[in-house]
Amino acid sequence: MKQRDNFFDNAKFILIAFVVFGHLLKTFIHDNEVIYALYKTIYTFHMPAFILVSGFFAKGFYQKGYLAKIAKKLILPYVIFQVIYTVFYYYLYSKPNFKMDLLDPHWSLWFLISLFCWNIMLLGFAKLKPMTGIAISLIIALLVGYVDSISNYLSLSRTFVFFPMFLIGYYLDRDQLEKLFTFRIKAAAFIIGAIVFAGFYIYPDINYKWLLGSKPYSELESASIISMFKRLGFYGLSLIMVFSFLALIPRGQYFFTKWGKQTLYVYLLHGFFVRIFRESDIHNYFTHAEQFIMLAGISLVITMILSSKVIASLAQPIIELKISRTRKLLQTIGVFLNRGQQSGKQSSTYR
Template sequence: MTTAGRVPLFENTRAVLIILVVMGHSLEPLLSREPLARALYTALYLFHIPAFAFLSGHLSRAALDRKSLASIAWSLLAPLVIFQVLYVAFDAWVLGRGLSRHWLFQPYWLLWFLWSLACWRLMLPLLRRLPMPLGVSVAIALGAGLLPWIGYLFGLSRTFVFLPCFIAGHLARREWLLANAPHRRALAVALFAALGGCVWAMATGRVATPDPAWLYGSASYAALGVKPFTGIATRFALLCGALVFTWAVFILCPRNESALTRLGGRSLAPFLLHGFVVRSVEKWGGYSVPHGATGVLFVLLGGGILAVLLGHPLIVRATRPLWEPRRLLQRT
């Protein structure tokens, strides 16, 4: 345990995942022209959001007492409202994209996770009272795709689709996650080696890159252009794959306290702030220079560095009132 009572493995995993999130978003402007970017993006989105949901579920209590509700309100909903306004204003006034008519009801780009996490935490006590909560959550995730109207609005689709990952994390035994036998590490390495092979196959055109909309979890089966049975089977396979690679991430992340642990404890700042940087670089032509595999790897590295920089204590202290407004109110 850390001095703050946190488990280093979980903080290290959080740090690795936030770096991957920023890397993934940094690749987005290259997707239309760079096959390697599309391949890497697909690989990242297979597991990094499900893994975040899993970790969040494991660290969540199945309670709806006053303390839990206050935590949801101040740590999730308050920063969601603040950054929803900031990002919408940034889009309209800085990037010149205009004001979306759904901005009041649709979480902006990366902010959907805050809303979904709040919903998951509110749903958790109810699901825990039901028999087979994981099975129920899987049924909800698969059934959501049958609703033709479901999508980005209110973040409903993603909330339902990634719910099983959150519930699986909550139900996972801690000793199982902390176990680190050599054969488990070998299997986890083999899994990521196989994923690397898939990236190579997609980047070189040997295998078609799948539609990323499947990995976003934000569309109905009808919108994805498939029949219900195909949609259910595909989504179930993706959920299983996501949980397998989530397990591999936990196995491979370091268990010792380090700089990575400290970054994990400050991960909300890079999560909330990196969108401003990525959108600005795209707006002012920063993505017109990188080309080919070297350019893609340069952008990927830049995304990782950006995540680390935005998690620096100076940045965190300067921006803390935006994502922890309760501290500001307590001072006044």
């Protein structure tokens, strides 16, 4: 059990670092073909892998109180951060009018709504045989692309498009994952990643928005019968990349393993850094390959900071709606200050 926890915590930390890095790279995708290829390569697996892992851990959805628990964990933080980001964007972009819409998720907040919906959808799909459920979810995902009204609003498009990946994760078991951890599979995973990157570099006209799952076919191209086969092709690519990524994840305990438990904090908070980065002049500094390596390092630092106990303690009231960590942090600070005062008094006494 401990080994499994280490594996998934390692995977989640590395994935959230890729999420931060991918969002920072977005600024440069139209300026550099290598960056554009790297960006699309990352997007083939980082959110799909998160979704698959989320499905893997949704096996207890039938337990009493589970839905209420995830509603508190997902919907309440969504509402809070939807309000916070609305105010933040209003001042950041100096918008003329303040507009609040709780049903149109800001940027990365779509994942919270979709994750809640996926758990609800399991109530019906879990009763089906695995292949039947996956096939039906896939057919729905392919067909909704023809409905122009299904897009980012309420995160409907992504909810349907990514549900097959969530369902695959739900049906996945540990023994199946163990088959990934052979030397042959790991070697193949490296080769597959290189081939995918090279493919995106050689064919730069591939629209990255196919990987987002948020747009109907009419906004990606002129909708036709070919459109759903293109989406099906991207499904296959993402699935191969997700399992290639998981095959390369270390299973031991490392310095970053514990931070894998704080990915929700990173996911909700990193948007402030990314948006400020995009609006500032800092991004003008990044023009050469070695500087993009530095950007990867910055992404890692942001991820580590937002995964830290201090940030978790400060942000817990608005993310988990609890104050246990915050109270503990305040108690620690209080003890530290008292020791400082006592030390000061002793010093003055000896004088």
